[in-house]
Amino acid sequence: MTAKYTIKDFNIQFPDEAACLDYLRDARWPNGIHCETCDRITKHHKVASRKSYSCDNCGHHVHPTAGTIFNKSRTPLTSWFYAIYLMASTRCGISAKQLERELGVTYKTAWRMFKEIRKLMQEDIDPFSGQVEVDETYIGGKRRGKRGRGAAGKTIVAGVVERKGSVVAVTVPDVKRVTLEPIIKAQVKPETATVHTDEMHSYNNLSGLGYTHERVKHSSNVYVVGTSHTNTVEGFWSLVKRGIDGVYHSVSGKLNRPGFYGDLVC
Numbered sequence: 001m002t003a004k005y006t007i008k009d010f011n012i013q014f015p016d017e018a019a020c021l022d023y024l025r026d027a028r029w030p031n032g033i034h035c036e037t038c039d040r041i042t043k044h045h046k047v048a049s050r051k052s053y054s055c056d057n058c059g060h061h062v063h064p065t066a067g068t069i070f071n072k073s074r075t076p077l078t079s080w081f082y083a084i085y086l087m088a089s090t091r092c093g094i095s096a097k098q099l100e101r102e103l104g105v106t107y108k109t110a111w112r113m114f115k116e117i118r119k120l121m122q123e124d125i126d127p128f129s130g131q132v133e134v135d136e137t138y139i140g141g142k143r144r145g146k147r148g149r150g151a152a153g154k155t156i157v158a159g160v161v162e163r164k165g166s167v168v169a170v171t172v173p174d175v176k177r178v179t180l181e182p183i184i185k186a187q188v189k190p191e192t193a194t195v196h197t198d199e200m201h202s203y204n205n206l207s208g209l210g211y212t213h214e215r216v217k218h219s220s221n222v223y224v225v226g227t228s229h230t231n232t233v234e235g236f237w238s239l240v241k242r243g244i245d246g247v248y249h250s251v252s253g254k255l256n257r258p259g260f261y262g263d264l265v266c
Helices: 007-013 017-028 077-089 096-103 107-120 177-187 231-248
Strands: 044-046 053-055 128-139 155-162 166-172 188-197 212-215
Touching: 007 077, 017 044, 017 077, 077 096, 077 107, 096 107, 128 166, 128 177, 128 231, 155 177, 155 231, 166 177, 166 231, 177 188
Parallel strands: 128 188, 188 212
Antiparallel strands: 044 053, 128 155, 155 166
């Protein structure tokens, strides 16, 4: 079982500005800082009045925050790191307003931090292999009568999940085969993956594309057959929708663009 990283662990690891800066230094130069002037790895000491380190030989300065979201920010690194911890550890999302309250900063500052950290959480990921689940959901719209697929004004989102790995979620115009198959082919390796879906007809041709395809018949109230299920991606949809209800309250299909929500271990 993976050990949880708690707020107590965070406070021990990052008690002050120096600890945060040391972390950035070690992340950027794990084998030691290469001094451009000396043209070799040299010992550096922390400059007391600046977010930099100075070479013990020549005095050349290096700045661990250069080229990062922390560059030229007057917000303490401890606040930045705590905001990252909150956004990465809160399963259903956190709002910029909550960051404002937690950090004691202005809403303008909280929103900028929120936006920059979200950019960091987006990354290119390799094609999936192993056990992969594919499903779609309907988000947004006004709740008038029937919910789910029959409700009006909803945006369709297709999801691909690598179990104990990453999630790719993409807004799509429909759930037709010609729409969903290119997403699966772009994100899943047919040689090394087993794809699990429900019985929707749009997935009928996956075996013909070279995938090992297993499906569960939700219409017959069957949700797990051995290792075949779509519980992981459905759990992800649940987290997304709870985040929308609790943090964002509503979303617009006009603003949704293809993308992914980042790494999520379910």
